[in-house]
Amino acid sequence: xxxxxxxxxxxxxxxxxxxxxxxxxxxxxxxxxxxxxxxxxxxxxxxxxxxxxxxxxxxxxxxxxxxxxxxxxxxxxxxxxxxxxxxxxxxxxxxxxxxxxxxxxxxxxxxxxxxxxxxxxxxxxxxxxxxxxxxxxxxxxxxxxxxxxxxxxxxxxxxxxxxxxxxxxxxxxxxxxxxxxxxxxxxxxxxxxxxxxxxxxxxxxxxxxxxxxxxxxxxxxxxxxxx
Amino acid sequence: xxxxxxxxxxxxxxxxxxxxxxxxxxxxxxxxxxxxxxxxxxxxxxxxxxxxxxxxxxxxxxxxxxxxxxxxxxxxxxxxxxxxxxxxxxxxxxxxxxxxxxxxxxxxxxxxxxxxxxxxxxxxxxxxxxxxxxxxxxxxxxxxxxxxxxxxxxxxxxxxxxxxxxxxxxxxxxxxxxxxxxxxxxxxxxxxxxxxxxxxxxxxxxxxxxxxxxxxxxxxxxxxxxx
DNA sequence: TTCATACTTCAACCGTAACCGAAGTATCGT
DNA sequence: ACGATACTTCGGTTACGGTTGAAGTATGAA
Numbered sequence: 001x002x003x004x005x006x007x008x009x010x011x012x013x014x015x016x017x018x019x020x021x022x023x024x025x026x027x028x029x030x031x032x033x034x035x036x037x038x039x040x041x042x043x044x045x046x047x048x049x050x051x052x053x054x055x056x057x058x059x060x061x062x063x064x065x066x067x068x069x070x071x072x073x074x075x076x077x078x079x080x081x082x083x084x085x086x087x088x089x090x091x092x093x094x095x096x097x098x099x100x101x102x103x104x105x106x107x108x109x110x111x112x113x114x115x116x117x118x119x120x121x122x123x124x125x126x127x128x129x130x131x132x133x134x135x136x137x138x139x140x141x142x143x144x145x146x147x148x149x150x151x152x153x154x155x156x157x158x159x160x161x162x163x164x165x166x167x168x169x170x171x172x173x174x175x176x177x178x179x180x181x182x183x184x185x186x187x188x189x190x191x192x193x194x195x196x197x198x199x200x201x202x203x204x205x206x207x208x209x210x211x212x213x214x215x216x217x218x219x220x221x222x223x224x225x226x227x
Numbered sequence: 228x229x230x231x232x233x234x235x236x237x238x239x240x241x242x243x244x245x246x247x248x249x250x251x252x253x254x255x256x257x258x259x260x261x262x263x264x265x266x267x268x269x270x271x272x273x274x275x276x277x278x279x280x281x282x283x284x285x286x287x288x289x290x291x292x293x294x295x296x297x298x299x300x301x302x303x304x305x306x307x308x309x310x311x312x313x314x315x316x317x318x319x320x321x322x323x324x325x326x327x328x329x330x331x332x333x334x335x336x337x338x339x340x341x342x343x344x345x346x347x348x349x350x351x352x353x354x355x356x357x358x359x360x361x362x363x364x365x366x367x368x369x370x371x372x373x374x375x376x377x378x379x380x381x382x383x384x385x386x387x388x389x390x391x392x393x394x395x396x397x398x399x400x401x402x403x404x405x406x407x408x409x410x411x412x413x414x415x416x417x418x419x420x421x422x423x424x425x426x427x428x429x430x431x432x433x434x435x436x437x438x439x440x441x442x443x444x445x446x447x448x449x450x451x452x453x454x
Numbered sequence: 455t456t457c458a459t460a461c462t463t464c465a466a467c468c469g470t471a472a473c474c475g476a477a478g479t480a481t482c483g484t
Numbered sequence: 485a486c487g488a489t490a491c492t493t494c495g496g497t498t499a500c501g502g503t504t505g506a507a508g509t510a511t512g513a514a
Contacts, residue, residue, distance in 0.1 A: 078315060086237050260491095262490070
């Protein structure tokens, strides 16, 4: 009957503010040292060391030693997912913290989620596509004839997408914004387009950085209302 | 910068064994009384009452008073999702607890996840479809010609599924089993078929109960190896 | 070799929260 | 009206875990 405690174990690990801060700091995919994580969590190094040992022991983190530094990173995408789900839960239940520190600004702006574009730009993209009638709606979006035509002109091969097994378009709730962005095969294709055209490049973590010309071209192509 | 603490709050709530037990007990969708939840968590009623007040205050639960009873249920599907994600994380990281109590037996056997069949039967179904060559593989399943033909005979209209925007087949990791079951439009269609044919009925919660004849028909139709 | 840096281990302190028994409140049945 | 049930509030105990300074270990630089 004791099925709860197994989830209580991981949850308790995520439930300490210091550990939560460290995990959030690692969410962009980088590997950080013990002292960097101590700084991020606002605790002394011995404390951080102890927390990291627990997280590592629980398999949430992987550590690798390089010289006299020890680098930690999240052990897998499921850890990121768990953090995102908890963030979603936290903001629905009202423990909202609207402001985000400048450190996460790039991540909130545009990031990779699985294989598509998330963050403010991802949400703006989806909104624009719905507004212009390319997609039927936000909740369970379907591609319209208008959309098919427009995307074809942009250079996205919808035939290839439809042949694949995965869904063409799929809403995906964004944790930093509170709205959906575009996932599915089409979402992945759009991200591919952005990178191929040189509008943006994918940084080592999950951050997507647009260059000025690329941002403009992106906005023009998808007719975003706000740059 | 304090972005972590907001997730720490919810996570800490899920991190107490007693509260985790209560939430898990509520996962099948039913509403339970304070004393039932106290029993499920293995604590005295005053303790349970305190925990429930916290969970309610945090918006994870909704309570409604009926006479001298007070019924609690999970406040939304996102809570269930968070619990499932944490379960998945717990079992990947090795905190596995293979045995499950008899109380959850029905839930592990067959349950609804979003709109398709999960649990042991869902996993068995997917395995059989791959084994018989209806689907290409487990990781990112595609429907084969054999599968198209077989499903057509069973009475599933693949044309209609393909026209929809959502993916036809989609793997979905099962938390009780460690394997994937079948999601997507096809997964939903199969669940619809099962209910329409009267093989099983959906209980108020998320449990799906097969009747003996239905279980046999289900196994025969999809050529399951183990009944 | 010698010193500095990066980290870990240790020991002790402190705060919070889980827990229960007893008493209090509300609702139902008789 | 009376007692029983279902739950909440209160008070006090207990224990677990987070925190840090100081000391110990390992790696790199001079």
